[in-house]
Amino acid sequence: MLTYSFENLGGESLYIHLYKCIRADILSGEIAPGTRLPSKRSFAENLGVSVITVENAYAQLISEGYLYAVPKKGFFAAALERRVPPEKPATVKAAVPDTPRYFADFSSNRTDPDNFPFATWAKLMRGTISAQNAELMTNAPCGGVPALREAIAAHLYAFRGIQADPDRIIVGAGTEYLYGLIIQLLGFDKIYALEDPGYRKIAKIYESHGVGYRLIPMDHDGVRLDALRGSGADILHISPSHHFPTGIVTPVARRYALLRWAEEAPARYILEDDYDSEFRLTGRPIPALQSVDAAERVLYMNTFTKTLASTIRISYMVLPPHLAERFYTQLGFYACTVSNLEQYTLAKFIAQGYLEKHINRMRNRYKLKKNRILEEMERCGLFCVAEAEGAESGLHFLLRVHTAESPRAIERRALENGVRITCLADYYQETPQHPEPTFVISYSAIPDARIPEAVRRLAQAVGVAGSA
Amino acid sequence: MLTYSFENLGGESLYIHLYKCIRADILSGEIAPGTRLPSKRSFAENLGVSVITVENAYAQLISEGYLYAVPKKGFFAAALERRVPPEKPATVKAAVPDTPRYFADFSSNRTDPDNFPFATWAKLMRGTISAQNAELMTNAPCGGVPALREAIAAHLYAFRGIQADPDRIIVGAGTEYLYGLIIQLLGFDKIYALEDPGYRKIAKIYESHGVGYRLIPMDHDGVRLDALRGSGADILHISPSHHFPTGIVTPVARRYALLRWAEEAPARYILEDDYDSEFRLTGRPIPALQSVDAAERVLYMNTFTKTLASTIRISYMVLPPHLAERFYTQLGFYACTVSNLEQYTLAKFIAQGYLEKHINRMRNRYKLKKNRILEEMERCGLFCVAEAEGAESGLHFLLRVHTAESPRAIERRALENGVRITCLADYYQETPQHPEPTFVISYSAIPDARIPEAVRRLAQAVGVAGSA
Numbered sequence: 001m002l003t004y005s006f007e008n009l010g011g012e013s014l015y016i017h018l019y020k021c022i023r024a025d026i027l028s029g030e031i032a033p034g035t036r037l038p039s040k041r042s043f044a045e046n047l048g049v050s051v052i053t054v055e056n057a058y059a060q061l062i063s064e065g066y067l068y069a070v071p072k073k074g075f076f077a078a079a080l081e082r083r084v085p086p087e088k089p090a091t092v093k094a095a096v097p098d099t100p101r102y103f104a105d106f107s108s109n110r111t112d113p114d115n116f117p118f119a120t121w122a123k124l125m126r127g128t129i130s131a132q133n134a135e136l137m138t139n140a141p142c143g144g145v146p147a148l149r150e151a152i153a154a155h156l157y158a159f160r161g162i163q164a165d166p167d168r169i170i171v172g173a174g175t176e177y178l179y180g181l182i183i184q185l186l187g188f189d190k191i192y193a194l195e196d197p198g199y200r201k202i203a204k205i206y207e208s209h210g211v212g213y214r215l216i217p218m219d220h221d222g223v224r225l226d227a228l229r230g231s232g233a234d235i236l237h238i239s240p241s242h243h244f245p246t247g248i249v250t251p252v253a254r255r256y257a258l259l260r261w262a263e264e265a266p267a268r269y270i271l272e273d274d275y276d277s278e279f280r281l282t283g284r285p286i287p288a289l290q291s292v293d294a295a296e297r298v299l300y301m302n303t304f305t306k307t308l309a310s311t312i313r314i315s316y317m318v319l320p321p322h323l324a325e326r327f328y329t330q331l332g333f334y335a336c337t338v339s340n341l342e343q344y345t346l347a348k349f350i351a352q353g354y355l356e357k358h359i360n361r362m363r364n365r366y367k368l369k370k371n372r373i374l375e376e377m378e379r380c381g382l383f384c385v386a387e388a389e390g391a392e393s394g395l396h397f398l399l400r401v402h403t404a405e406s407p408r409a410i411e412r413r414a415l416e417n418g419v420r421i422t423c424l425a426d427y428y429q430e431t432p433q434h435p436e437p438t439f440v441i442s443y444s445a446i447p448d449a450r451i452p453e454a455v456r457r458l459a460q461a462v463g464v465a466g467s468a
Numbered sequence: 469m470l471t472y473s474f475e476n477l478g479g480e481s482l483y484i485h486l487y488k489c490i491r492a493d494i495l496s497g498e499i500a501p502g503t504r505l506p507s508k509r510s511f512a513e514n515l516g517v518s519v520i521t522v523e524n525a526y527a528q529l530i531s532e533g534y535l536y537a538v539p540k541k542g543f544f545a546a547a548l549e550r551r552v553p554p555e556k557p558a559t560v561k562a563a564v565p566d567t568p569r570y571f572a573d574f575s576s577n578r579t580d581p582d583n584f585p586f587a588t589w590a591k592l593m594r595g596t597i598s599a600q601n602a603e604l605m606t607n608a609p610c611g612g613v614p615a616l617r618e619a620i621a622a623h624l625y626a627f628r629g630i631q632a633d634p635d636r637i638i639v640g641a642g643t644e645y646l647y648g649l650i651i652q653l654l655g656f657d658k659i660y661a662l663e664d665p666g667y668r669k670i671a672k673i674y675e676s677h678g679v680g681y682r683l684i685p686m687d688h689d690g691v692r693l694d695a696l697r698g699s700g701a702d703i704l705h706i707s708p709s710h711h712f713p714t715g716i717v718t719p720v721a722r723r724y725a726l727l728r729w730a731e732e733a734p735a736r737y738i739l740e741d742d743y744d745s746e747f748r749l750t751g752r753p754i755p756a757l758q759s760v761d762a763a764e765r766v767l768y769m770n771t772f773t774k775t776l777a778s779t780i781r782i783s784y785m786v787l788p789p790h791l792a793e794r795f796y797t798q799l800g801f802y803a804c805t806v807s808n809l810e811q812y813t814l815a816k817f818i819a820q821g822y823l824e825k826h827i828n829r830m831r832n833r834y835k836l837k838k839n840r841i842l843e844e845m846e847r848c849g850l851f852c853v854a855e856a857e858g859a860e861s862g863l864h865f866l867l868r869v870h871t872a873e874s875p876r877a878i879e880r881r882a883l884e885n886g887v888r889i890t891c892l893a894d895y896y897q898e899t900p901q902h903p904e905p906t907f908v909i910s911y912s913a914i915p916d917a918r919i920p921e922a923v924r925r926l927a928q929a930v931g932v933a934g935s936a
Contacts, residue, residue: 063860064754065689065719078721116605122597129590137584139778173641173781173805180648188656188678204801209677210656221533251533253546284484284528310607311808313641333672337641339810340779392531 002038003046014049015056022057026066026077033079037067103418104454108445109395115362116309120354121345128344135344140336144171145343151350152316160277161291162300168324173337174313175303179205182299185327186235186269193233195223197427199244202237217431222250225257237271241286245427245440247390247397249286262297274302278359279366280393296320304346307359314338314346366395366444373443376455381464396442398424401462407437414461419454470506471514482517483524490525494534494545501547505535571886572922576913577863583830584777588822589813596812603812608804612639613811619818620784628745628756630768636792641805643771643783647673650767653795654703654737661701663691665895667712670705685899690718693725705739709754713895713908715858715865717754730765742770746827747834748861764788772814775827782806782814834863834912841911844923849932864910866892869930875905882929887922
């Protein structure tokens with residue numbers, strides 16, 4: 001009869017030890033397929049353990065399929081192919097290189113941790129946990145918890161003049177996730193039109209979903225209508241209030257022309273990505289395209305990752321009524337991707353006026369930062385050989401350098417100076433570009449104290465004599 | 469010259485008021501396209517406001533495209549098509565009907581709010597906010613913050629015997645979201661094979677992504693290999709440790725056969741959805757398929773929405789090394805969909821042993837609840853006409869009724885008694901079913917105090933005489 005040692009169990013229970021021993025013998029072939037195992041009682045006696053121990057071990061082996069029971073005959077080893085146990089798999093080197101450290105990184109959209117209202121957020125979160133246990137444990141509707149959607153509706157009306165019924169607001173874990181939902185809603189067979197230049201990740205997302213897209217060149221009013229018409233696209237994905245990275249604001253005449261384009265065919269829509277409208281630093285916010293859309297052709301989208309923190313993954317979209325209906329019918333089975341706790345906390349943050357205060361504070365802070373950077377640029381003579389464009393809005397502007405030099409040479413010299421800048425060329429995919437080297441200057445991540453030195457080093461890289 | 473009243477501004481600034489007046493006149497056609505507007509200075513004098521006010525109003529109108537400036541000539545109204553302003557859009561009736569109230573809902577997987585360790589969670593969250601501001605504001609790698617992935621790796625090793633390098637663990641906002649990522653990773657052109665019967669939502673997700681899928685009938689060991697081979701599928705999506713809703717545990721011989729199937733062609737994979745392995749209530753956990761996968765063919769997936777709370781949206785997958793590499797190259801541009809605060813909080817919850825304690829407590833509680841329900845069923849004679857199947861694991865079991873009656877009739881009578889049950893038939897899509905009425909009894913949402921009465925009403929619906 002089989003016999004196993006029960007010494008050196010090392011904390012393992014008797015039955016698990018026995019289970020492992022038998023399993024090893026079946027896997028190694030020591031116990032051949034079809035072999036009848038001892039009866040529980042005799043095995044227990046033989047091993048000096050209780051019948052329960054053998055019973056538990058057999059039960060586990062049966063449930064995993066190593067043994068099978070034949071009523072009134074006993075327990076038999078199953079037929080298994082022998083397998084080499086897997087080796088410890090090779091460690092994957094995450095393709096995330098160590099982040100290099102720069103003296104100043106004009107390519108980062110990271111915001112200062114000090115800007116986030118931690119104390120308020122923590123207080124609201126605490127209040128949510130202690131008072132709303134039942135709500136926190138109740139599954140949210142697919143579009144998000146009603147309290148948050150109502151708060152967003154009120155915010156949109158006050159800040160953007162958008163009248164959005166809360167039922168038409170769909171909350172999701174980041175804009176990238178919502179793009180995926182929109183593709184599922186509007187169709188994988190549709191052709192999507194994107195701005196060129198533009199935010200590259202958007203093209204990657206469409207590509208990754210296997211849907212066709214066309215790149216539409218832009219003039220100084222936004223996407224070119226002739227190119228859009230010629231593209232055969234069904235869905236236009238744009239940021240008309242503040243294009244990234246050029247800063248172009250699409251004027252009202254072009255907006256109406258785009259809306260007209262959408263109305264010309266039944267399955268045409270415009271996806272309005274309003275990613276940083278809160279950070280228009282001069283003048284009033286540009287009205288949303290959605291707010292003049294009488295024909296239900298605009299899907300509006302915005303995010304709190306920009307206004308609050310990039311590590312808070314809450315975005316939302318406002319669907320026109322007929323698409324909202326379609327969303328509930330077709331995609332209503334999806335669970336909302338944002339946890340209830342964060343949804344309720346954000347709802348209070350908005351409803352109690354903290355978001356408004358926070359946006360105002362940030363807007364002032366960024367305005368000051370941007371002005372200091374422009375003043376430094378002026379002071380060190382950068383504007384003798386370069387000019388800033390699109391500095392009235394958002395957390396970046398363009399710096400166009402009047403030189404015959406290649407942008408890569410300037411970019412490289414800046415890097416050698418510890419300053420990282422991004423070439424505008426990196427955002428172009430197909431459209432021929434402006435010949436002069438142009439850089440996208442994102443300034444939110446530059447600490448105030450480093451501004452003079454950062455700008456001096458940048459000016460030196462550009463080749464301004466006085467800055468050396 | 470144009471003139472506007474500046475009375476009754478109601479808190480509006482002068483320039484915004486002026487901007488709105490001019491815009492209204494341009495939109496209505498009162499100011500015709502091409503009309504030259506007054507110079508800033510003369511307009512200001514005429515209106516009795518400062519030049520700055522006119523300047524700001526003109527600037528806003530220009531940036532939105534209502535006016536255009538001609539150098540040295542002045543400001544002109546742009547040509548616009550007149551548009552009817554949109555009416556307030558119709559309210560969408562969210563297709564979410566009011567949840568009906570049942571005396572007992574055996575179809576809900578909701579868990580009792582009292583089960584969630586709110587105090588611990590709040591404490592860890594508070595600690596995270598006060599000590600980790602910088603980390604909270606730093607964008608996480610696409611796969612999730614390292615602290616959480618390390619905690620998951622340790623947990624997987626201890627609980628499931630899975631050796632997973634943290635770099636191969638990808639965190640995401642719910643399993644449904646991860647399915648979408650997997651489709652993007654493995655290909656929209658692949659054919660996916662699903663269990664029939666099965667969790668219907670899985671088929672919906674594939675359908676919604678426009679990818680082909682086949683339904684594979686099951687025998688008592690899991691998906692049938694002949695049907696799988698005949699299906700032409702590339703990717704097999706299964707829950708081998710505890711199938712929903714039948715409770716089938718795929719035995720080791722079938723597991724090896726499935727792995728062999730996957731190894732036969734280069735693009736074949738198995739997606740192992742281990743959604744409730746923590747709730748095996750008797751015996752040891754069934755080892756994961758992934759842990760015997762020597763050929764890198766298994767993608768393992770699990771979630772915390774089941775163990776912690778359905779309203780916490782954190783799931784993860786473990787990719788085989790070569791797919792992890794491909795993930796970083798191909799999908800590494802995606803931001804992680806779970807907010808940093810929740811990731812760090814969960815990391816501590818796992819690393820400090822709270823998850824283990826919580827799972828043990830829940831397992832005991834569910835075991836007691838399940839046993840009480842089975843005892844009540846026995847007591848009121850239900851097992852004279854019915855039998856329970858698959859009750860050793862998970863938060864549900866099957867109740868098979870020996871009768872020639874239709875399952876719908878029993879379901880309806882139960883509903884009339886205030887008790888909701890789900891027919892097993894609802895989980896079948898194509899495969900012919902067992903002829904006897906069978907019901908899926910999910911018991912996690914039934915309050916202990918209601919168990920006797922809920923079971924009595926259920927027995928009455930089934931037609932057990934003594935229960936009336």
